[in-house]
Amino acid sequence: TANDSPTGPQPTATYDSAFLKACRREPVPHTPVWFMRQAGRSLPEYRKVREGVPMLESCTRPELVTEITLQPVRRHDVDAAIYYSDIVVPLKAIGLGLDIKPGIGPVVDEPIRTRADLARLRDLTPEDVSYVTEAIGLLTKELGATPLIGFAGAPFTLASYLVEGGPSRTYENAKAMMYGDPELWADLLDRLADITAAFLKVQIEAGASAVQxxxxxxxxxxxxxxxxxxxxxxxxVFDAVAGYGVPRIHFGVGTGELLKLMGEAGADVVGVDYRVPLDEAVHRVGPGKALQGNLDPTVLFTDKDTVERRAREVLDAAAGLDGHVFNLGHGVMPNTDPDALTRLVDYVHTATAR
Ligand code: CP3
Known part of the structure; x- marks a missing residue:
């Protein structure tokens, strides 16, 4: 099965796509574009197919996952697809009691606070997420030359949900564990690293051409x-997937002071939020890495000229980089006009055509 075979050579057309070239810091025919959260509530066709299907259940249905992943590719002509799933899917798959509450986010039945709680974090096997392997098999066939980005939540962000029990603004329980019981914290993050690495491996072995x-x-x-x-x-996590040779992207919000370290953690591409301009971020990150970003997603609530002016500023700031993947500085917001996204893709492609 696809599960057992290591990732073979990528189809040449995918390997030669603008997105993967930019990740590898090779010359590109145009600056590639994709959007974090490009699949989802900004699209009426997404809201339609999701009707009556709970979020986490939707992630376990390969045909539905395939359809939702393809929707923004069809509509916007983005340069990459991102696998439709969620960062808590692998945690659900190993049997943790959690759910995604609409308008709130991931909520955990029993937070992880003690050493005894760690026993609930068992290893993830490919069989736990066989629907992922199946969906990616369907997807890569449909996508042709368009690369598929697999993804996972990083250990800290997963731990923030598990220790807090849900979304938080302060992360007081998670940070208290980190500062006050560093051994328990380190063991928790190490468990999560193994689960995350296993989840990314499943996606790469099934055909994902990059991971975030x-x-x-x-x-x-x-x-x-x-x-x-x-x-x-x-x-x-990054070391565990290094051998596949697929680009590894690393992103966080408000990470201006962490960009260098996030690159050093093992990323090939560092995602930058909208707070640090790319011509400054490149100095913070240092040589040898591509950058991804970073138009403020709220700019999409303005008129076409303003969007183009602000996109131009991002492209100008990226002009000196030897690898730039255009993206927003965080995910597409649910009320975004999808036509504004389509126009933005077209603008970036046209403005950077070489
Ligand atoms: O298009 C894509 O980007 C792929 C799909 C994707 C989802 N979640 C689907 C989803 C991706 C990449 C994620 C990642 C994710 N999930 C992150 C990291 C990205 C980021 O935004 O920083 C985080 C922190 C989560 C946790 C999570 N899941 C939150 C905060 C929410 C929003 C809750 C809400 O309703 O506002 C979710 C739910 C979720 N994940 C939705 C989607 C499309 C919305 C739920 C719905 O449509 O019913």
């Missing part, structure tokens, strides 16, 4: 704490 590790909430930490308490686990 979302450490969305890690911007809550000081660099010294990131280096000591988070980076080893994130590096373990």
């Amino acid at each position: 590790l979302f450490d969305s909430w890690v911007g809550a930490l000081a660099p010294a704490d990131y280096r000591r308490s988070v980076m080893p686990a994130s590096a373990k």
